[in-house]
Amino acid sequence: MRVLVCVKRVPFTGGKMVLAADSMSLETKHLGFTISPHEECGVEEAVRLIEANGGESVVLTLGPPEAVEQLRDAMALGIDRAIHLQTEGAEWDPEATAAAIVDAIRADEAASGPFDLIFFGNESADSGGFQVGLRVAGALGRPAVTGLKGVRLDGASVRCEQEVDGGRDVYVLLMPAVLGVKEGLNLPRYPSVPGRMRAGRKPVAVSTPSRPAARLELVLLVVPPGQGRRAEVLGNGAAAAPAVVEMMRKIGVA
Amino acid sequence: MVLVLMDQSKASMETLTLARKFGRPQHSVRMDAIIPFAPDAVAAILALVADDLDASAIFAAGTERGNDVMARLAARTGQPFAANCVDAEPGSPVSVTRLRWGGSLLESALLHSPRPLITVAPNTLSVEAEPAPIEVDAKPFIAHLEETDLAVRVSDHVDTTGGGVSLAEAKVVVSGGRGVGSKEGFAIIEELAGLLGGAVGCSRVVTSAGWRPHSDQVGQTGTKIAPDLYIACGISGATQHMAGCKGAKRILAINADAEAPIMLNADYAVVGDLKEIVPAISAELRKSR
Ligand SMILES: Cc1cc2nc3c(=O)[nH]c(=O)nc-3n(C[C@H](O)[C@H](O)[C@H](O)COP(=O)(O)OP(=O)(O)OC[C@H]3O[C@@H](n4cnc5c(N)ncnc54)[C@H](O)[C@@H]3O)c2cc1C
Numbered sequence: 001m002r003v004l005v006c007v008k009r010v011p012f013t014g015g016k017m018v019l020a021a022d023s024m025s026l027e028t029k030h031l032g033f034t035i036s037p038h039e040e041c042g043v044e045e046a047v048r049l050i051e052a053n054g055g056e057s058v059v060l061t062l063g064p065p066e067a068v069e070q071l072r073d074a075m076a077l078g079i080d081r082a083i084h085l086q087t088e089g090a091e092w093d094p095e096a097t098a099a100a101i102v103d104a105i106r107a108d109e110a111a112s113g114p115f116d117l118i119f120f121g122n123e124s125a126d127s128g129g130f131q132v133g134l135r136v137a138g139a140l141g142r143p144a145v146t147g148l149k150g151v152r153l154d155g156a157s158v159r160c161e162q163e164v165d166g167g168r169d170v171y172v173l174l175m176p177a178v179l180g181v182k183e184g185l186n187l188p189r190y191p192s193v194p195g196r197m198r199a200g201r202k203p204v205a206v207s208t209p210s211r212p213a214a215r216l217e218l219v220l221l222v223v224p225p226g227q228g229r230r231a232e233v234l235g236n237g238a239a240a241a242p243a244v245v246e247m248m249r250k251i252g253v254a
Numbered sequence: 255m256v257l258v259l260m261d262q263s264k265a266s267m268e269t270l271t272l273a274r275k276f277g278r279p280q281h282s283v284r285m286d287a288i289i290p291f292a293p294d295a296v297a298a299i300l301a302l303v304a305d306d307l308d309a310s311a312i313f314a315a316g317t318e319r320g321n322d323v324m325a326r327l328a329a330r331t332g333q334p335f336a337a338n339c340v341d342a343e344p345g346s347p348v349s350v351t352r353l354r355w356g357g358s359l360l361e362s363a364l365l366h367s368p369r370p371l372i373t374v375a376p377n378t379l380s381v382e383a384e385p386a387p388i389e390v391d392a393k394p395f396i397a398h399l400e401e402t403d404l405a406v407r408v409s410d411h412v413d414t415t416g417g418g419v420s421l422a423e424a425k426v427v428v429s430g431g432r433g434v435g436s437k438e439g440f441a442i443i444e445e446l447a448g449l450l451g452g453a454v455g456c457s458r459v460v461t462s463a464g465w466r467p468h469s470d471q472v473g474q475t476g477t478k479i480a481p482d483l484y485i486a487c488g489i490s491g492a493t494q495h496m497a498g499c500k501g502a503k504r505i506l507a508i509n510a511d512a513e514a515p516i517m518l519n520a521d522y523a524v525v526g527d528l529k530e531i532v533p534a535i536s537a538e539l540r541k542s543r
Pocket of ligand 1: 035036430434456458459472477490492493510514527528529
């Protein structure tokens with residue numbers, strides 16, 4: 001079988017959000033980068049499916065040249081090869097992102113055959129648009145489900161468990177299908193040293209799609225108010241316990 | 255005329271409040287217009303109703319289902335879509351303010367669309383009393399659905415509610431982070447949660463290490479909680495963690511580092527080793543019963 005997983009490079013913001021001077025992006029000079037935990041689970045699932053069933057797994061990202069780091073990370077976990085849709089750094093809106101991914105999928109499928117499954121994170125960690133995967137599915141005319149915490153192959157179908165209040169709703173989709181997954185789907189493995197070394201030698205196909213005008217156009221980022229209050233220190237060490245219990249009484253929880 | 259996708263949630267009431275800015279009367283389509291749930295079918299019904307009534311904008315709550323159906327609608331009608339907005343001003347283009355990073359950052363954006371598609375982030379607006387929207391009878395539209403609109407449909411349900419207090423609804427949540435140190439270390443967290451009739455939570459470091467199941471994780475990619483008291487033990491207060499607990503009425507941080515970022519987001523703090531402090535609080539609670 002063939003499986004594709006789509007990921008996005010995002011900064012690993014620490015304890016607070018700091019904006020760049022133009023307020024159009026985060027100040028990332030001192031930050032590391034990662035993909036969303038949702039997408040990490042997509043990568044893990046793709047690797048497991050190919051381990052169990054044979055075939056090929058591919059990782060795709062649309063992002064700046066540096067996003068090759070995230071592609072290598074995915075390949076270190078066992079993904080076979082990568083597709084990098086290189087941008088100049090500025091963010092693409094979800095519609096443009098989806099359109100470029102659709103073109104890339106069509107090209108890859110024309111050369112290598114259809115992907116049985118295409119994984120997306122449920123939403124990107126940074127912009128949280130909640131739509132790229134569903135737009136890709138719509139354009140390709142394939143069934144899609146989001147919010148997945150369980151995925152199991154069953155012949156030509158895939159059984160999907162979607163997290164809802166009080167449990168999980170089950171959908172059975174005929175493949176090829178598109179799946180939006182969430183953290184908790186599985187427990188991703190850590191990369192091994194040989195895995196990292198192999199990743200450096202795996203192929204990355206680079207192309208540079210052109211960016212259309214955004215129809216969801218970013219104007220400005222703002223750090224919401226409310227951060228920056230100072231906690232009232234109830235005490236140090238175990239000796240603070242009576243003050244803590246008194247506070248609990250006062251607010252009515254003890 | 256504004257069209258709103260409605261379910262029973264409070265988020266739907268918030269949606270009506272924001273949608274009012276875009277005009278009246280409001281018409282509504284029910285999320286359960288088709289049972290069992292079939293998201294493409296609901297999106298198709300919305301598209302048909304919007305054309306029929308010449309809707310100027312379409313709104314839904316920014317719940318998992320609301321965002322999912324609106325994205326499908328956006329895909330099938332080829333329009334942009336702004337998810338999880340906390341404000342919107344009609345115009346051409348429409349200006350919106352929306353959540354990023356699970357609410358840790360706000361974005362102002364312009365939505366260039368003849369028929370804006372907008373979802374409203376839950377728990378961000380105060381609900382104003384609204385006249386109930388005019389509910390559209392979906393039946394005549396269901397007759398126009400294509401077979402492919404029903405290809406994705408709920409076929410079964412698995413109950414996962416175990417015993418115990420649910421994390422999302424608990425009045426008190428006691429959470430442990432990297433500072434707890436091990437799976438076994440959570441015994442003292444469980445003990446305190448038990449004494450307070452609360453639930454146990456944790457940070458992502460803890461779930462990634464396999465100390466607790468992901469269902470215990472609080473945060474942007476975990477559960478969003480709103481207890482009366484959140485007790486964060488050995489948790490540094492990364493923005494992605496705080497995105498899950500900022501709905502808490504009060505936060506108590508127990509941390510060895512008086513300068514940890516969580517100190518700027520907590521109401522109360524105890525500085526020191528959680529392995530001493532947490533059992534001492536439990537003992538104090540027992541003593542006074
Ligand atoms: C896209 C994305 C999504 C994410 N989603 C989530 C999410 O949903 N939930 C989440 O939690 N994280 C999430 N994260 C990870 C997040 O950024 C942090 O890495 C994580 O929250 C840190 O966990 P921690 O506070 O337990 O560990 P650390 O940051 O390592 O903090 C440990 C703290 O424990 C204190 N400590 C150590 N020993 C003791 C002791 N004996 N007594 C008292 N205090 C002690 C230290 O002073 C420190 O403050 C996400 C990250 C990304 C990039």
